[in-house]
Amino acid sequence: MTFLKAGLIKRHIDENIYEEKYIMRLLEANELENVVKLQNYVYSQLPNKQVLYMDSYQEMLDDMKSGAKIIGVYNEQNNLIAYRYIGFPGENDKNLGNDISLPKQEFNKVVHLETTVVHPEYRGNSLQSLTLQQVVPLVKAIGYKHLLCTVSPQNFYSLFNVMRNGLKIKALKRKYGTEADGKDGLWRFILHRDIDVTAFQNPIKLFSTHLSNIEEQKKLIDESYVGFWLFKDSKMLSYVKFDEYAAAL
Template sequence: MEFSIERAVADEFQALADVIHRVWDQMEKKDWFVEDNPENIREVLQNDNGMGYKAIVKDSGNIAGVFVVRFPGKQEDNLGRDIGLPKEELKKVAHMESIAILPEYRGNGLQYSLMQTAERDVRRRGYKYLMCTIHPDNVYSKNNAVRQGYEVVMTKEKYGGLIRDILLKKII
């Protein structure tokens, strides 16, 4: 099976949200993943507060997976605040926010491909800190991020009391 990675446009926010919901709905351990809602994705894509990506099956055109990157700026939820980044550095933080691969397409390296494509775009925009949160027991996602140069820098409660590892990758 062959895939292409494409940037999502603003009016595709619902398609991205639908994939995220399908993945979340099928998860046994729902606290491992905080589902992004359609309104948040629309806001990110329409207001240039981030970028969306989709992995497309080349022969069918089906969406196999999606990824949302958000630029939190100086907002309170900027993960740079958790790790003590200086205020002037907060605008250089990109949240590698939500990634979801439909079960039937897992094992094709799509999480890796989506993250690498996003990283290239984020780097071109001048961001310096890539950050994400992962449930400490979600070994697959954590290993994928660590393999790409992310490091666990802290574990703490986020999202209303859920324990998360905070991961960081510095890029230049």
């Protein structure tokens, strides 16, 4: 069992707030049933089902056999209250490096930040951020450096958390469709962070647009702008173009 972190968190039940102990650790394959149970519960409570792409038990089990990891958070009653699932797509066609034109030789250093869910009673403890922060040293130690994920433009909370942890919007497209042209898919941002990059080139152009303005964002991305920052109150996104775009990757 790989222990990662422990501490206190707040649990919200109706108007009441209780403090509880939690433990964060890597999960074993025999805990996948807890993962699926939590995923299904969180999905059932979602007002907008489009924001969460569900993974099946079998998909996660197969993935774990080929190296995927799940960071889990348990409360003091030993119930799973949050998890973050990460995968290593390698040469697979599903590698999100394809969506952001990452050089092929980098594909073996790509980590997919797959699903993250937090039980509604435990939201507001930054568990999405805290689990992401654990991913960085974990994957760095085994030679990975590109964090990639998809987030729905309708999932403000997740987008905000992912961007505040340094991932930048590099593409906006329909994903998970069944048609060959992907037209029936769901809108997703593709975000990326190279964990070895600590400084950016000077921006030469800046543009702000509202999170809901898909067309404008697509145009900006086509013009090599990168979605850099999301403002919490206004839901405005800052897009930035760098002097040497390649140097900022």
